[in-house]
Amino acid sequence: MxxxxxxxxxxxxxxxxxxxxxxxxxxxxxxxxxxxxxxxxxxxxxxxxxxxxxxxxxxxxxxxxxxxxxxxxxxxxxxxxxxxxRDVGAPGRGAYLSWLAWYGNVFEPLIVMQFCELSHPGLDNTFRDMDTANTRLAEALSTHDYLVDDQISAADILISSTYAWAPQLAPDVPIIRDWIARCLNRPATKAIAESEMAAA
Missing domain, CATH: 3.40.30.10 (Glutaredoxin)
Known part of the structure; x- marks a missing residue:
């Protein structure tokens, strides 16, 4: 098990x-x-x-x-x-893997830097910047309801979870805010979050 x-x-x-x-x-x-x-x-x-x-x-x-x-x-x-x-060989597998890796390689470092109010040209050059990250998200969401396609994936759960603990960092971009709401308002996601808050 x-x-x-x-x-x-x-x-x-x-x-x-x-x-x-x-x-x-x-x-x-x-x-x-x-x-x-x-x-x-x-x-x-x-x-x-x-x-x-x-x-x-x-x-x-x-x-x-x-x-x-x-x-x-x-x-x-x-x-x-x-x-x-998205199984090996399935449509969307490449995008799925890319979004999972993008979270750890780009997005979380950017979010932590934004949260800590850190800025340096070397960091921007390495990790891009939040405007670029938000552009990537908005581009994907302009053609699908979720990042890979029209079906939610673990990549959506992973990336949107950032805004559960730091909602103030959500960009003022309607298409991204709508996606965050779709992800965070799912029954299982809400139930676990609410049960943990109640236990705390």
Whole structure:
């Protein structure tokens, strides 16, 4: 059985949301752990095998997978045929892989820099800038309801999850705001977010 190490209201929340969206909650054991928080609360949990004490972490037999985009790809490939993924050879597979990688390679660094109010030509040259990132999103959404096509994918859940914890960073671009709302207002996504907030 697959085992996900998860801390509520963290980056691993989007993995739990994906698992529920995929309808495979009965096939993935979610193990809650404690993590150090930015506000100084929490601590490293000895029950968490992540080498840095972070989440998410997925364990499946001898496979240990960390980083949200890698875990999402692993899950959607493992449960092949699920509409949240795009199987090898399927239409949209290339776009799906590209958006998953774009999140970690470009989007999250840009969001963190924006959140921390960091700016430097070297960073802009390496990661682009938020205007460029928003242009990429808007271009994709101008032809489809979601990033890959007209069916939501794990890539949408991954990228839109940023705006669940930092709604103030959402761009004032109607087509992007509409997409964020479509993603965050899905029943499984809302249910997990609300249950974690209530538990907190």
């Amino acid at each position: 697959l085992k996900l190490y998860h801390a509520p209201q963290s980056r691993s929340t989007r993995i739990v949301q994906l698992i529920h969206e995929m309808g495979v909650a009965d096939q993935v054991e979610v193990h809650r752990v404690v993590i150090p928080r930015r506000d100084g609360t929490g601590a490293r949990d000895t029950a968490n095998p992540h080498p840095e004490g972070k989440v998410p972490l997925l364990v499946h037999a001898d496979a240990v997978i960390r980083e949200s985009n890698a875990i999402m790809l692993y899950l959607t490939d493992h449960f092949s045929g699920n509409p949240l993924g």
